[in-house]
């Protein structure tokens with residue numbers, strides 16, 4: 001079986017004439033055939049060198065094949081003479097395989113010509129998949145590391161894309177009434193204590209959609225490699241459209257990473273305040289301190305500092321946090 005990679009399409013007579021062993025007008029018989037070097041579609045015409053009992057064919061033709069003979073010399077034969085050979089003759093089999101491969105290559109060319117941008121390699125697509133997996137793994141670690149109540153609330157925040165953390169503050173005011181008695185008035189005020197950014201990283205719609213697009217693109221890239229001469233035009237168009245989504249997928253992945261980077265700029269200590277009770281708050285602080293760089297590692301101290309900062313800023317006496 002010949003290796004089709006070694007068989008080429010000749011673009012000019014000069015290219016054929018330059019082959020080692022090529023002789024102009026060298027007649028040959030079927031029994032002298034050794035291997036197929038390639039095919040051509042040329043104008044002006046060449047003369048067919050096939051010898052039959054009646055003599056050398058010498059038909060002028062545009063379409064034919066370049067062949068090597070058993071003695072190492074190289075000559076040409078017209079398509080018509082090859083077609084007239086018995087279908088189990090080696091030259092006939094080789095020519096058929098070559099034509100089939102040429103039609104397959106034409107199909108690939110058709111798709112390449114219709115792709116918006118470059119043909120992505122499977123490695124390029126997998127690299128995008130790995131970038132998404134790394135985002136997904138980070139997101140998973142955050143949800144697994146935080147206390148369940150915080151994870152649930154964070155998830156709800158991601159779903160609703162509401163990113164405000166609000167708290168009710170109890171503000172006490174002392175004053176003297178008309179009798180000069182000291183009175184204390186308490187007032188409840190609700191206000192925002194923090195606004196998370198990059199909350200779309202928590203809502204994994206963008207991540208899921210990009211991951212699906214990676215799988216689809218892998219499918220189209222494999223379909224491209226599987227294109228045969230018989231693949232329908234409709235399917236070829238589908239494949240070229242599918243492969244054209246590569247550029248958009250790159251931006252999708254960059255967008256997910258942007259959400260992630262944005263999310264990581266948050267003061268993540270505030271996650272602790274999404275838990276109603278102190279144990280969960282401390283657990284959240286511990287996770288933030290251990291998992292992310294640059295935070296106080298002692299959960300107790302972290303919570304104390306954070307609460308003090310908020311109380312100082314608000315001037316209130318106590319607070320309840322709610323998301």
Ligand SMILES: [Zn+2]
Pocket residue numbers: 048049050057058059077078080081
């Ligand atoms: Zn001929």
